[in-house]
Amino acid sequence: MIKKLRFLFWLNALVVMLASCGKEYSFEFGASPSVGSLQEETSGDCLPKTINGTYEQGVAVTGSNSIDVTIDVTTPGAYLIYTDTVHGVFFRAQGFFTTRGVQSVKLTASGTPNTAGISNFEVRYNGQSCFVSVPVLPSGASGPAVYTFTGAPGNCSGGVANGIYGEGVALNSTNTLTVTLDVTTIGTYTITTTTNNGITFSGTGAVITTGPQTVTLQGSGTPAAAGSFNIAIATAAPGSCTVPLTVLGPAQYTADCATATVNGTYTQGVALTAANTITLSVTATTAGAYSITVPAVNGISFSATGQLTVGSNTITLRGAGTPAASGPATLPFTAGSTNCNVTVNVATAPPPTDLKWTLIQGSNNFGGDATALLVTAGGSQLLEIGGANAGAPPYTFQLRISSTTLGVGSYTSASGAVTMLLMNGVTPVYMSMPTQPFTVNITTFNTTTGVVQGTYNGKAMNSSAAFVDVSGTFKAIM
Template identity: 40%
Template sequence: MKRLPLFLFLLLGLCAGMISCQKELSYEVSKIPSQGTLQKDGSGDCLPKTVVGTYEEGVGLSGTANYLEVEVNVLTAGSYVIASDTVNGIFFRATGIFTTTGLQTIKLPGSGTPFAAGIHNFVVSYGTSQCVVAVTTLPPGGGVPAEMTLDGAPGNCIDYVLNGSYITGTALNSSNQVVIKVNVTTPGTYNISTPVSNGITFAGAGTVSTTGPQTITLTGSGTPLITGATNIPVTVGASSCSFEVNITGPAVYTINCGSAVVSGTYVSGEELDNSHDVEITVNVTTPGGYNITGTINGMTFSATGNFSNTGNQPVTLSASGIPTAAGDFNVPLNAGTAACTFPVTVDQGAATFGTWAFTAGGINYSGTIELSLMDVTSSPTAGVCQFVGSNAAGDVMMMNLIDMNKNFTNNETYSFTSLLNNTGIFSFENAAGTISYSADPTQSTTTLSAKVTNHNTATKTITGTFAGKVMDGTNTLRDLTAGSFTVTYP
């Protein structure tokens, strides 16, 4: 892999001690990468993980018919790139702009052609947040409706598993699911939807690739209308069975925030996982369903369930999100009969100075920028904007933009093969050292170029794009696409 000239590393080393965190002020939301987290369960699976369409060996995907749906908790509005890795010849990717914060469902259109039947796991990435979705590819000719019978038909569904809480007047979400057992006689696709009962329904679509006993998952929607047992009928072909959902009324309780026991270490910029939670004591006066949530500083603490008894009871709040700042924070809980707060301390994480992303070799790479430098004084003829970034996987990206006018103005371009005009140097290597890309003026066959799309001198922030052909570690030209960066310099 091509290495950056030694003097550039020396400059970066000298500037490392001087770099301080720069607060990004307001500028066009479309120029700023959004921040947030993919929703997932304790095992790392995307929650929800909706797979739409039929996937058949040797049949190309259609972005309108084949796609994934994932849920994102948006903490800061701005542009986004959400993409999977490439597995079995296909991948899923979406770009756009989040204009509001909060939970949002995003559709990731699929591309490519599956080359093998089977179940394949895709890692979906959004910034540093990741989750997993399994996609089943059928053998050639398998894209036909599946034939199956429901265990328990024509009576009650046997050994079904009902997940989530069901409370009168509270809308169902992705945690409300039922897992039912089926016996598949012909592999293929299925699309199941129950009739609406007491304001709620369950639905699911997908594929089954083998015969025999299996389970399928249906996700609930709607809002329960009345309290009590609700019978939900399920029909697949000529087979029918039913399962019961117990709808509870809302519980009456008081939260004792003074009892809060906070588990885990909280660090700004680092995603929370299943090691982060808070246990609190709740005094229940009327049994029923509960939904407790508190959000602050990019962190959300939540729990849902049912209280079956009165008196003091422990409740564990699961934590999610990414703390956006270090400091002491009081998390507000407004559930129950009285509001209260509990404290959480967030430690200072490693300072970052922007983000970067690009696609090459069918793989989407992205990360944060840890070092940056703007030097317009060392050379009488050119200015240099330099930055070095990495990601959680250990990949490293380095870029230098060399501007002959020293101003890095909006819409200014940089040809990485030029020796006389604006130019640049690019270098990338993955953590294992097995993949590398580079482009600089000594490589005449590369065509990489960059463009400054916005330079905010008040916040010292440069946003740009880059694309073109780069040289890999075997001296073979490769296409680099969808390159982007946002860098704040000291």
Template identity: 40%
Template sequence: MNKLFVGLVLFLSVLFFACQKEVSFELDGTPAQGSLQEDGGGLCLPKTVNGSYVAGTALVPATNTITVDINVATAGTYNIYTDTINGYHFYGTGNFTANGMQTITLSGSGTPLVQGNNVFTVFFDSTECDITVQVLPAGAGGPAVFALAGAGGACTTPVIAGNYIIGTALGSSNTVTLSVNVTTIGTYNVTTTAVNGMTFSSGPGTFTATGAQTIVLTGSGTPTGTAGVSNIPVTAGTSTCNFQITTTAGSVFSFNCASAVVNGTYQAGTLLNASNTVNVNVNVTTAGPYNISTTSTNGMVFTASGTFASTGSNPIQLIGSGTPVAAGTSNIPTPGTPSCTFPVTVVAAASVTWKFTVGATTYQGVNDSISYDNTTAPPLILVDHYGTNAASDLYNLAFLDIAGGVTANETYNSNVNLATTLANAGYFYYFGGGIELEAADPTATPGVNIIIKVTSHNTATKTIIGTFSGTAHDYTSNTTKTVSNGSFTIVYP
């Protein structure tokens, strides 16, 4: 089927492109490589949404933003973007000058059409993650009017989470949930003043309904002073109440790094999961609670929290998070006095140049043959590549750029009928693993569509990186299958 597709494309190119103007493009530099950071469930980290989003109100790129974390494996130019949902989207371009963890702000553009929760997919390199933006109803873009429960005294039934240890920095687990009564929907941002080194903030948020609601304040800073109760005043509008944080002296300990047992597989570019742990003994000289976090090393952090009930040798388990950047042995430094290190061996990234997911199964492999035809009917460019894997499955992805260039952010739909419509077109085929998928023009596979998107094209290295997703016809079951998380890297001759 793809030969027919290619033949049709070439025929139409001669027929239609004789009168087309050639489109030029400039090389933006070597594209960066790396991975978006997500929580293991597909949600972006830190998934911060800034600004208010109101139906019918155009976004302001400087204030309507989202932030995401990127683990940069190869520095270079980047183009990070989302899909367009409900009339708006987010994007960010720039240049990474160094490897490692980076936080990037994406600017919003467009106008939300209706209120509701919009789940955006963020794309970078061959990775993606999701982030939710809440859109308020039209006319509700101003600040909310609300009062704290217990105003004038103690906050009503605050929910305190996390350990508060003198000299140990607060983190995302240190939260306080407060009850409020909303009389006018809108935006809010609540921050306390610093007390004994601690500050609590909600960050920007929105109320979409009146009545009883809750807000969550996250702690920051490092508790100081002596252990005991700290009264934290919080103000919202004209209402003020107080909640109490109990700090402790915390434990005193040092690691026995020689006892460390590293569990799980660590692979460059692959997010750590629940199997990536380290069992290690700790010598405790003062019992008490602990919050342990190692310094980020090669994209990895190991954490543990709890309470040491006794002095002496105590076993703990550190939980790994993050994404290793490079292969090799990483020496992870531990907190405590004296400090020591334990080694974590990171293996090289798997040799994968294409992959996609159907249901719970991910199919992946390497390219076998690649063609980049920009001479048969300029300015038309036809990119076509085949691949296989260890199971000898057959993969084929092709796309036609009618104006030439194959530039970043261009898309190619497989459901284009080139016999009637002159537009960028794509093609997808896969055979193996119990499925035979195809997404071609609507005369061959009606009712399905694979959308191919180029995320970067480096003409100096002849490298095209992109994503694809959508639906394809499965000849094995005679049903439509959803294809997600597709990615490809092509180095053409």
């Protein structure tokens, strides 16, 4: 029996190698988790405050009900953004970030509101949270609200243009317009402004009480010229009004590159955080808006936008990305009329100390130190994870995955891409077979650090030729 089992295993492995060289397999690839931060105000509210659709007590939400949040992505990858359940409703979004930078994500609603009033939702992502307040109308009150703008027909009373507006600088989530409505009948509203100087504002929502109510409109577009402008409300409601807005011209300034300070620690393969910044001293001769982008070098970049006053100013450029290699990285960029070079020193990633394999079958637990070998030949790749335990008897573990191109994703025995074997000396204990389901999920495949890790589960034949459920984990350096 032992000889037969060993023969079947090596025959299985041979089939895998031949098959991987002779055909291309299709796998369902996943992705490592993304890294980023929720954009929020100092109050803890999410940015932007965009609530889509109408919410009415006792009426199930539809595909039009959602909220928009902004994520500053530092490392692309998979994301899950969700809220708690409040009064019968929750929001959720799942997908992949393919690029770095500030990105808007739409969270779709599920459920049926069971309480009228303000529902405060906590949005969660990457260990962080911010808050969105959603007004829920009483049952039967989902018709259009009746209101006028306070201050009409002149300037909107309490109307404020929030954020910094610079010539040629695209508006972002901080650029909003707040106006006050005098509500006589609760319900829904849709408010837009005229487009002036290349920018416009809009917002939809509901007002759930009568009297003065402040609403926020989100800006979009890019200011075409500097100067003072009036943004006019364009709406069917009677008595529209205007909000003054000032667009700054570009600041004229020089930078002291020699005193630039690089803040935070930088490690190969470790994504930058909010602590990774460059502080730059500048002197402005003309007040105005600025925008600095440091092109990516070695996988990292920096950027900043804002407003300068005449005289000395300090600019903080925020970092993004993940250093690809250790050593000094020189970042050339332009700040005003000055060409700067700033060097960021990236430390070598320390070797991980948790290079292990595990195997669990029922109440039986096995494990030990793990090593990995990646071989490329004949247009195919073979990854072998192996290792032995430190005790007696000396169990040895072997996991093989093959493909035309290996990476993060799922690999199955059904395609002949996976084999697993646990040996007790020369005796096979458990081994996978191509006729039984067996899946390996590679969650990390870092060609820079060499770290590969993941999980596996499925059916394996034991020494009695019976199939049993096994599962386990692995982490090793290729």
